Amino acid sequence: MTIRLTQYAHGGGCACKIPPGELEAIVAGLVRPPGDDLLIGLDDGDDAAAIRLDGDRAVVATADFFTPVVDDAYTWGRIAATNALSDVYAVGGEPLLAVNLLGWPRDVLPMELVTEVLRGGLDAADAAGCHVAGGHSVDDPEPKYGMAVTGLADPGRLLRIGAGRAGVPLSLSKPLGVGVLNTRHKATGEVSVEAVAVMTTLNRDASRAALAAGAVCATDVTGFGLLGHLYKLARASGVTAVLDTAAVGYVEGAREAVRAGHVSGGTRRNLAWVAPHLEPGGVPEETLLLLADAQTSGGLLVAGEIPGAPVIGELVPAAGPAITLR
Structure with a gap:
C-alpha cells in the first residue's frame, strides 16, 4: 500500500504559515529593539536571530517546520531540513548544529516512515556540514517536521532584511512556482522532479556569493511568496522595489498548474495582503498569483548582483507603493 503523506495534512509546506498580516498583529507587542549584543531581533521580520559572542x-x-509538501517521507525530510537551514544562510551565517522537531500521528501512520523523514533531514544537514543531535517529538494529529538550527556568522557582515538601499539591483537565486506544483501534487499525485530539485538545493552558495559581493541585505523567499517577502524588505529598508516581471524565472509547469486551479489559500492570502502596497502595472492575475506563490525552501532574494542569479529588479527611493511591477 502506498501512503500519500500529503493527504494527512490540511495544507502543505510553507503554505501552512499563519497569514503574514495576522502574524504581524500577533507579535506587534512583543518587539524589542536590538541591544548592543542582540544584532538581529524581531523588529523587521528577519529570517533568523543573531547575538554577538565577541568581535568576530x-x-x-x-526554527522551521511544516506539514508534508510531498508524499515521499525521505524527500519531505530533505526539503524540510533544507528549508530550515535556509534561514541561517539568509542572514549570512553558516549552520553548525540542528535538532529535529517532529509531530507524528503515531496511531495513524507507520512509525517506519518517521525513520525515513529523519534520514532525509540528516542527509540535508550532512550536505550543509551541519551536525544533527537529538530533538523533540510529540504525538500530533498531523505529521509535521523541521529543525531548530544554530549557526555562526561574522557580526560585521550580516545580511539584514532592512539594509536595502536605493540604486541597488535585486537578484533571486531560485525560480518560483514550487507552491502551485506542490498543490497540484497534493491533488493529483503528479511529481515535479524540477520542483523537488529546487526545494532540496541549499542556499549556501547564494549566501556566500552575496557576502563575497559585499551585499548587506537579503531574505529567503518562502511562505509569503516573492511579493510578500519583497514587500517586507522594501518596507523595512524604506525604499520602493521595482520588479521586472519578465526577468523572474519559473519552474517548468508552474503556469499550467495555475491555469488548472492548483493555487493554495496561502498564495491568495499573500496577494491580498500585498495588494494595497502594490502597483500591478497591468500584470495579469496568473502572473500575480505566481509572484505571490507560497514557496517552500525557495531562493535567496538579495539586494545586489550575485553570480548565477538573474537580476529581477532594483531598489529606488521610496515613492508611492512599496512595490511597482513593470
Missing part, C-alpha cells in the same frame, strides 16, 4: 563571531538561531 555571532550566534545565529532559527
Whole structure:
C-alpha cells in the first residue's frame, strides 16, 4: 500500500504559515529593539536571530517546520531540513548544529516512515556540514517536521532584511512556482522532479556569493511568496522595489498548474495582503498569483548582483507603493 503523506495534512509546506498580516498583529507587542549584543531581533521580520559572542563571531538561531509538501517521507525530510537551514544562510551565517522537531500521528501512520523523514533531514544537514543531535517529538494529529538550527556568522557582515538601499539591483537565486506544483501534487499525485530539485538545493552558495559581493541585505523567499517577502524588505529598508516581471524565472509547469486551479489559500492570502502596497502595472492575475506563490525552501532574494542569479529588479527611493511591477 502506498501512503500519500500529503493527504494527512490540511495544507502543505510553507503554505501552512499563519497569514503574514495576522502574524504581524500577533507579535506587534512583543518587539524589542536590538541591544548592543542582540544584532538581529524581531523588529523587521528577519529570517533568523543573531547575538554577538565577541568581535568576530555571532550566534545565529532559527526554527522551521511544516506539514508534508510531498508524499515521499525521505524527500519531505530533505526539503524540510533544507528549508530550515535556509534561514541561517539568509542572514549570512553558516549552520553548525540542528535538532529535529517532529509531530507524528503515531496511531495513524507507520512509525517506519518517521525513520525515513529523519534520514532525509540528516542527509540535508550532512550536505550543509551541519551536525544533527537529538530533538523533540510529540504525538500530533498531523505529521509535521523541521529543525531548530544554530549557526555562526561574522557580526560585521550580516545580511539584514532592512539594509536595502536605493540604486541597488535585486537578484533571486531560485525560480518560483514550487507552491502551485506542490498543490497540484497534493491533488493529483503528479511529481515535479524540477520542483523537488529546487526545494532540496541549499542556499549556501547564494549566501556566500552575496557576502563575497559585499551585499548587506537579503531574505529567503518562502511562505509569503516573492511579493510578500519583497514587500517586507522594501518596507523595512524604506525604499520602493521595482520588479521586472519578465526577468523572474519559473519552474517548468508552474503556469499550467495555475491555469488548472492548483493555487493554495496561502498564495491568495499573500496577494491580498500585498495588494494595497502594490502597483500591478497591468500584470495579469496568473502572473500575480505566481509572484505571490507560497514557496517552500525557495531562493535567496538579495539586494545586489550575485553570480548565477538573474537580476529581477532594483531598489529606488521610496515613492508611492512599496512595490511597482513593470
